[in-house]
Amino acid sequence: MSLRSLIAFLISALAFGIIPSCFPSHGLSVEDYDTVLTGYIPETPFASYRTFAMPDTIIHVGDDTDKLLGRSYDAMILSTIVRNLEARGFRRVVDTLQEAPDVMVYVAATASSFTSYYGSWDDYWGGYWGGWGSYYPPYWGPSYGAVTYNIGRLNIDMVDRDITQRSGKNPIVWSGSLSGLLTGTISRAYFTTKLNQIFEQSPYLLSGGAQ
């Protein structure tokens, strides 16, 4: 190999060996996949709303939801939502036969299991440097596996009852949700933080009662 060919080879190795290794992994953890999503219809007259009603049950959607989520946090989740709405001037109506609320608030949850299959070409280097020492050469070949993870989502929908009675318009004037991987990190503090974030990133959600 001539000097020039050698240099060409080295530069190619630099370009395709070192540079790809510079791609950052960011050291993400399970919590980094949590998201809080909100949305509203811009022309909604939130200031005209004074009262809301909310069922005291979280609707579980899907066959796996009961098993994966349980109901141990339901009461705390519902009370956190009520507290945030009341802090923004909304008044809860409990007996809807006595008083018709301006908006209905529905809370639903869903959870599912997913299995992801993967392949890798470099896992066997770990075995070479591990307990088996140098008895076995490194094996360049594919390895395959599967990982199962559970994803959960909690959704809050605010429905304008007047719009519900008209046709052709979307009655869900505001929606907030939190979603992420279901792990051991789920706790009361987790739900409180995420639910508060839903309302913090919805500054337009102010009842006329707050003014």
Added chain:
Amino acid sequence: MRWSMKWMIVVLCLCAAASTTSAQRYFASLMWSVATPAGSYRSFVTETSASGIGLDLQWWVKDHISAGVTVGYNMWSDVYRNSTHNFQSGEYDAAINGTQIHTVNSVTIMASSRYVFGRSRDVRPFVGVAAGAITSNQVLDVGFVEFNETNWHLGVAPSVGVLIPVSWQTMVDLSARMSYGFPSGTPLYDASTHTISFWSINAGVTFGN
């Protein structure tokens, strides 16, 4: 992966051609590029990235003037925790909060020219200018949600650098370049127009003479 393989094959072929040819009227520089975002683009990515590569093919048109083609690829990827991104989803004004990964993939394809001072076998400073296209592929990942915008920009890229001879047909090529893409498309960050600009330091080996 396929994309990387294509680049690998193309550049290896160019390296092989450059290392074996006996032609005297052109030179080819293969460079490692370290780049840092500039201007409003820093609203999207801020970290200096060493994930870049460049290839410069130049033909001598006069004693000190060369002209050719400059291609390059630069990538930035930053992580921002507890950040909120606003966007439109159907009739909803929406916002999503979480850990955001901002990634930019940028490809440069430009016609270029250099004025090279000094004489052959000397250490030769040069000034260069390039004009053509810069692509910007902005990717914003939040959890399992991804926003993606790809735009082509007209761009210019002035540069200064130096060629340091190593052997008869090999030189070290060191340069600094400012790349600027004029407004085009929609930014995934808070700005009224979408431009791309970055400074880069490029180091590599030049084959040819």
